[in-house]
Amino acid sequence: MELLPSTEQNSLARQSHTSQQLIAELEAHLTQVTAQLLTAKANLANESADHRRTEDEFRRSTEQLRELSARLQSVREEERTRISRAIHDELGQTLTGLKMDVAWLQGHLDPQQLALLTKTQAMSDLIDTTVQIVRRISTELRPGILDLGLVATIEWQLQEFQTRTGIKSKLISSLEETTLDDDGSTVVFRIFQEILTNVVRHAGATQVEVTLEETAAFLTLQVADNGRGMTASEIDSPRSIGLLGMQERARLRAGEVQFHGAPGQGTTVTVRLPLEAASGGGTK
Ligand SMILES: Nc1ncnc2c1ncn2[C@@H]1O[C@H](COP(=O)(O)OP(=O)(O)OP(=O)(O)O)[C@@H](O)[C@H]1O
Numbered sequence: 400m401e402l403l404p405s406t407e408q409n410s411l412a413r414q415s416h417t418s419q420q421l422i423a424e425l426e427a428h429l430t431q432v433t434a435q436l437l438t439a440k441a442n443l444a445n446e447s448a449d450h451r452r453t454e455d456e457f458r459r460s461t462e463q464l465r466e467l468s469a470r471l472q473s474v475r476e477e478e479r480t481r482i483s484r485a486i487h488d489e490l491g492q493t494l495t496g497l498k499m500d501v502a503w504l505q506g507h508l509d510p511q512q513l514a515l516l517t518k519t520q521a522m523s524d525l526i527d528t529t530v531q532i533v534r535r536i537s538t539e540l541r542p543g544i545l546d547l548g549l550v551a552t553i554e555w556q557l558q559e560f561q562t563r564t565g566i567k568s569k570l571i572s573s574l575e576e577t578t579l580d581d582d583g584s585t586v587v588f589r590i591f592q593e594i595l596t597n598v599v600r601h602a603g604a605t606q607v608e609v610t611l612e613e614t615a616a617f618l619t620l621q622v623a624d625n626g627r628g629m630t631a632s633e634i635d636s637p638r639s640i641g642l643l644g645m646q647e648r649a650r651l652r653a654g655e656v657q658f659h660g661a662p663g664q665g666t667t668v669t670v671r672l673p674l675e676a677a678s679g680g681g682t683k
């Protein structure tokens with residue numbers, strides 16, 4: 400017995416065929432999309448592995464650069480010490496010899512030979528000036544931090560700075576001497592020199608105030624000028640190699656350097672170093 404007329408049966412069969420076709424197409428499409436998703440997932444996994452590798456390489460080369468920079472600093476210090484000694488000892492001795500020879504000459508001249516006596520006196524004065532220049536160059540190359548101590552060396556450098564630039568400079572410190580070791584003292588002193596150089600070159604300041612203190616486990620050096628004020632973009636700029644160098648020097652001793660500037664109201668640079676030589680990389 401036929402339930403439906405044959406035309407309707409045909410139509411139903413057609414519809415069922417169409418839905419099967421649709422399902423088949425959908426399945427095919429799904430398979431294709433799944434395959435695409437799997438490929439994308441695999442690519443992502445690869446990319447993230449690549450990314451991790453790049454990150455690792457970046458971290459490694461940054462670390463190597465830090466070590467290189469530490470090595471460079473320490474080689475520079477050694478070189479400066481060597482040149483400073485050579486200038487001080489060899490040139491110093493030669494000049495002393497020369498001074499004695501001139502003194503001998505003066506002693507053997509006839510008191511009547513006025514022109515020659517004046518000339519030898521001028522030579523002797525010139526030698527004295529040269530001795531002082533040699534002493535200054537040699538001290539600037541390698542200040543006797545080890546002999547004088549950090550506080551006295553900073554005081555001396557500030558005095559020199561004032562004489563040379565005419566910028567009124569004051570040191571405020573109740574510190575007799577620091578407990579920071581020689582290596583740390585050299586780091587602080589070199590940063591201090593760099594800060595003063597920047598003041599002369601960029602600040603247009605008329606006054607500089609330096610404070611030096613030890614609190615708890617830190618030595619803090621602060622240099623404040625009354626110049627134009629460092630800008631935020633200068634502080635953050637990757638081109639500020641001098642500023643970066645100071646921070647890097649301090650970082651090698653697990654310390655830090657902070658810059659603060661206010662337009663027209665000057666710049667303050669703060670250097671903080673832990674007193675214990677818990678070095679963040681070491682300078683040797
Ligand atoms: N005391 C300051 N007052 C005002 N601006 C400053 C001061 N110190 C630094 N700057 C500004 O910050 C910039 C970056 O200083 P940084 O020491 O890095 O570079 P530099 O002194 O120009 O060159 P370099 O130190 O490499 O010879 C300077 O060019 C200057 O514009």
Ligand SMILES: [Mg+2]
Nearest residue numbers: 596597641642
């Ligand atoms: Mg500079």
